[in-house]
Amino acid sequence: MDVIKILDKTFERYLSAVEIEAAVTRMAMEMNRRLAGKPPLFMCILNGAFMFAADLFRRITVEGAQISFIRLASYRGQTSTGAVQELIGLSEDIAGHTVVILEDIIDTGVTISYLMKQFQALNVAEVQTAALLFKPGALKCNVVPDYVGLEIPNDFIIGYGLDYDGFARNLPEIYRIKNTEPMLNIVLFGPPGAGKGTQAEFLIREFGLTHLSTGDLLRSEIAADTPLGRQAQTFMDKGELVPDAVVIGMIKHRIESHRDAHGFIFDGFPRTVKQAEELDRMLEELGIPVSGMLSLEVEKEELVSRLLNRGQTSGRSDDRDAAVIENRIQVYHEKTAPLKQYYANQGKHFHIDGMGAIEEIGQRLKAAIETGLKKLHRQ
Ligand code: AP5
Ligand code: MG
Numbered sequence: 001m002d003v004i005k006i007l008d009k010t011f012e013r014y015l016s017a018v019e020i021e022a023a024v025t026r027m028a029m030e031m032n033r034r035l036a037g038k039p040p041l042f043m044c045i046l047n048g049a050f051m052f053a054a055d056l057f058r059r060i061t062v063e064g065a066q067i068s069f070i071r072l073a074s075y076r077g078q079t080s081t082g083a084v085q086e087l088i089g090l091s092e093d094i095a096g097h098t099v100v101i102l103e104d105i106i107d108t109g110v111t112i113s114y115l116m117k118q119f120q121a122l123n124v125a126e127v128q129t130a131a132l133l134f135k136p137g138a139l140k141c142n143v144v145p146d147y148v149g150l151e152i153p154n155d156f157i158i159g160y161g162l163d164y165d166g167f168a169r170n171l172p173e174i175y176r177i178k179n180t181e182p183m184l185n186i187v188l189f190g191p192p193g194a195g196k197g198t199q200a201e202f203l204i205r206e207f208g209l210t211h212l213s214t215g216d217l218l219r220s221e222i223a224a225d226t227p228l229g230r231q232a233q234t235f236m237d238k239g240e241l242v243p244d245a246v247v248i249g250m251i252k253h254r255i256e257s258h259r260d261a262h263g264f265i266f267d268g269f270p271r272t273v274k275q276a277e278e279l280d281r282m283l284e285e286l287g288i289p290v291s292g293m294l295s296l297e298v299e300k301e302e303l304v305s306r307l308l309n310r311g312q313t314s315g316r317s318d319d320r321d322a323a324v325i326e327n328r329i330q331v332y333h334e335k336t337a338p339l340k341q342y343y344a345n346q347g348k349h350f351h352i353d354g355m356g357a358i359e360e361i362g363q364r365l366k367a368a369i370e371t372g373l374k375k376l377h378r379q
Pocket of ligand 1: 073087105190194195199215216218235236237238240244271275307309318321328354355357358
């Protein structure tokens with residue numbers, strides 16, 4: 001069967017059992033070669049990686065190889081990603097071992113970066129990472145796995161251990177979401193601290209979209225110490241906008257490298273009329289215009305309090321200083337807020353109350369997409 005339905009979503013077959021087996025075998029052979037002489041302790045990250053780990057481990061021939069199973073519990077908190085994670089189930093003393101983390105999939109790279117730090121802190125000899133599936137297009141951290149089975153586009157996938165709401169883990173093949181809807185391109189808008197990043201995470205999963213956050217892209221350039229990053233940092237540290245030409249070039253490159261996306265969530269872009277005009281031009285060329293702008297409205301005191309709060313843990317230089325936060329909000333009002341009118345003129349502006357609980361706001365956005373944006377899109 002090439003197409004299956006799980007709950008409310010339809011999926012199409014993407015990787016056959018034979019293709020998966022070939023990838024796992026290839027990874028095992030590479031591990032047997034590279035790990036010879038340093039008996040590895042494989043760490044399977046539950047739940048998703050259980051099937052991959054079982055198939056891989058039975059092909060490992062390195063003497064002294066061991067396997068262990070751990071899981072990560074997530075709860076919402078005050079970090080840059082909005083999620084704090086805790087490692088559960090590590091019972092043995094792993095100091096001195098060569099640890100190989102087994103993940104079914106690496107997308108944003110946030111989890112694997114966290115895990116690597118946790119293991120490094122436990123005085124292991126070495127930490128290596130292996131992912132059956134790797135989505136370079138979704139990456140937000142600077143992570144390159146040591147072993148990769150297959151590189152895949154940024155689609156929502158299930159099967160072979162991966163689930164949709166707990167279902168489909170038992171499928172021997174991998175399926176990806178089938179999108180029969182027209183491409184959704186959402187401008188997720190709002191002042192600093194409005195919850196753009198937080199809500200984007202939810203919407204990506206809900207609608208199978210690709211997240212393009214200029215703030216995140218710029219921060220990864222800074223982390224990698226590239227010339228672009230060094231140039232951007234001077235503006236970001238002061239809460240000023242990075243020049244249009246820089247961000248437009250960056251976004252253009254990303255859109256072009258995600259031609260197979262089901263749609264985009266633009267987070268923190270556009271921020272000036274010039275950027276909005278350029279975005280319209282780029283998307284028109286591809287025949288996939290902006291579907292609508294969802295503008296999160298949040299009171300100023302709440303914005304400042306959220307950002308200062310996050311500043312205690314996020315490591316974001318622009319979150320620590322009240323004067324910089326003040327400037328970011330002012331720059332927003334001067335240069336960015338006029339975009340609401342820009343999209344209103346196109347009949348594409350949707351006002352969303354951004355005050356209240358995260359889940360509640362997520363539901364408001366979802367409703368606006370389903371009742372407003374999609375309808376607009378079909379006209
Ligand atoms: P979060 O979800 O992070 O909010 P956000 O709207 O994403 O806030 P940012 O600080 O990322 O916005 P920004 O626009 O200043 O930054 P950007 O990276 O785009 O939520 C914030 C906090 O509140 C979190 O701790 C979260 O957990 C919490 N929270 C969320 N919802 C909540 C709720 N309902 N209740 C309670 N707490 C909640 O840009 C940074 C800089 O990059 C810019 O200043 C600029 O210099 C540069 N830059 C980026 N894009 C451009 C561009 N297009 N052009 C020019 N320069 C650019
Ligand atoms: Mg953000």
